[in-house]
Amino acid sequence: MSPRLETVRRSWCALLLGVAASLMVAASVAAQAVTPSTRTVEGRVRRPMGERGDSTGMGPTRGVWVTLHRVARDSAGPIDSVRTDEAGRYRFRYQPWGTSDAVYFASTTFGGIAYFTAPLRTQNASGDDAEITVFDTTSRTFPMSIKGRHLIVSKSDSTEMRTVIEVFEVSNDSLSTLVAADGDAPAPTWSMGVPAAARDLRANEGEISPEAFVAQPGRVSVFAPIAPGVKQIAFSYKLPNSSFPLALRSYGGAVVFEVLLEEPQGTVKAEGFTAVDPVTLEGRNFRRFLAQDVRPDVPLVIDLPSSATPGRNLYIAGLLVAVGFLMMLALTRSMQRAASKRGTVAPTLRPREPVIPIADRLAQEIAALDATFARQESPSESVRIAYQQRRAELKDALAQALAGLPVEQ
Structure with a gap:
């Protein structure tokens, strides 16, 4: 060569x-x-037991099935199940696989209601991360307290309509999950009045399935189970310009009541409401009015200037993510973590675009x-x-x- x-x-x-x-x-x-090391989940299923429970009033839930789930873009479904032991304990050992956006969590069903852990993100999940609190159910309706209420009114659009978004943080302060009774005319688990002129009523992003949301003239009703703790309920509707000035009532009151108006000259007239610094959401400016410890059935009037100038449609999804929830974050987390009043809710799982390492x-x-x-x-x-x-x-x-x-x- x-x-x-x-x-x-x-x-x-x-x-x-x-x-x-x-x-x-x-x-x-x-x-x-794609083949990280094996993970473990060790947790308990507990429920309020009163004097029969431990020092926190909680006791074990024996012999119930706990299921480990995987949710991702490539596939989703249960991957393993096990029964709790005499102490209410359960344990899983699993190997993550597939895309990096996969989310794992455990769930159990008690009294026909599903309860979930938060997403399991650590190598060895235990303690509060893997604990599931379940509750007895009742169909005897009782008042829910409103920890936060947020009302957002957009500018007028080209059809002379304004979009209104209402977001409630509703708290079940009992030790039972409220369910709608069976029957031809079951009572809703939660209901709220809306203006009689409201059109196109619909459920928005929140913790209530649209199938459990019923809109009627002048009222919205929810028939989904409401477990102890705080649940977010959000809906939207449209009002003609002729509805303003708009007269409302606080109905069940609220710990925090916030009103956002896109009209620069808009005002809120009601007991306890104060104009505070405006906010910018999705590049749009809103006047902000705030009140605390609002009593039930307090009247309020939202006054907006008449305008024939077409506005832009309200970005509902962006506002629901951004508005008002920072105020309630600490309160919501503390209530959800309280052992005697913890109601876990199915997580809203939003697959994210994979990031290549x-x-x-x-x-x-x-x-x-x-x-x-x-x-x-x-x-x-x-x-x-x-x-x-x-x-x-x-x-x-x-x-x-x-x-x-x-x-x-």
């Missing part, structure tokens, strides 16, 4: 070895991403660079030098990423 052919052969061998090494690194990193991207870029260089029959010396320099930079960056160090590209 001529020296030139021997040189070419050695160059190709070295190049192929580099490609193979890069692919092995990429495969190793990808394998680590930096190490994966670097390994893929090395492999692509090697493959591109290998396809060149006779690369020039400048091309070879540029290839070698870029490959060295990527290898250094990959080593930093695998070592957990920040990477600059």
Whole structure:
């Protein structure tokens, strides 16, 4: 074999070895991403027992099935089930798989009502993270306290209508889950009056299924179970401009009552309401009026200037995420974590777009660079030098990423 052919052969061998090494690194990193180490879940299912319970009034729920679930873009469903022991304990051992957006959680059904843990994010979930509190059910209706009420009124749109959003944080302060009674005309678990002129009433993003939401003239009703703790109920409707000034009542009162008006000249006239600093939501400005410890059935009037100027439609989804909930966050969390009044609710699981780890991207870029260089029959010396320099930079960056160090590209 001529020296030139021997040189070419050695160059190709070295190049192929580099490609193979890069692919092995990429495969190793990808394998680590989709087959992490085994996880465990050790928790309890408990319910209020009164004097028969422990010092917190809680006791074990024996012999109920607990199911481990997986929800992701590639698939969703139960992956394992086990019965609780005499102490109400359960344990799962599982291996995560598939896409990185997968969410795992445990659930049980008690009295026909499903109760859930929060998403299991740690390697070994236990304690409060894996505890499920269940409750006896009752169909005897009782008043729910309103911890927060948020009312948002948009500008007038091209049809001379205004969109109104109402968000309630409703608290079941008992030790029973309220359910709608069976029958031809069951009583709702929660109900609220709305203006008689309201049109296009519908449930919005919240913790109530649209199937459990019923709109009638002048009233909305909920027939979903309401467990102890705080539940968010949100709905929207449209009102013609002729409905303003709008006269409302506080009905069941509220610990915090917030009104947001997109009209710069809008006002709220009611006992205890004060204008506070305006807020900007989704790039839109709102006047803000706030009241605390509002008594039941207090009258209020929302006065808006008459306007024939077409406005833009209200961004309902963005507002529901942003408005008013920071005020109630501490209160909601503390009530949900209270052992005797904890009502877990099925999490709203929103798959997120997968984020490719930096190490994966670097390994893929090395492999692509090697493959591109290998396809060149006779690369020039400048091309070879540029290839070698870029490959060295990527290898250094990959080593930093695998070592957990920040990477600059």
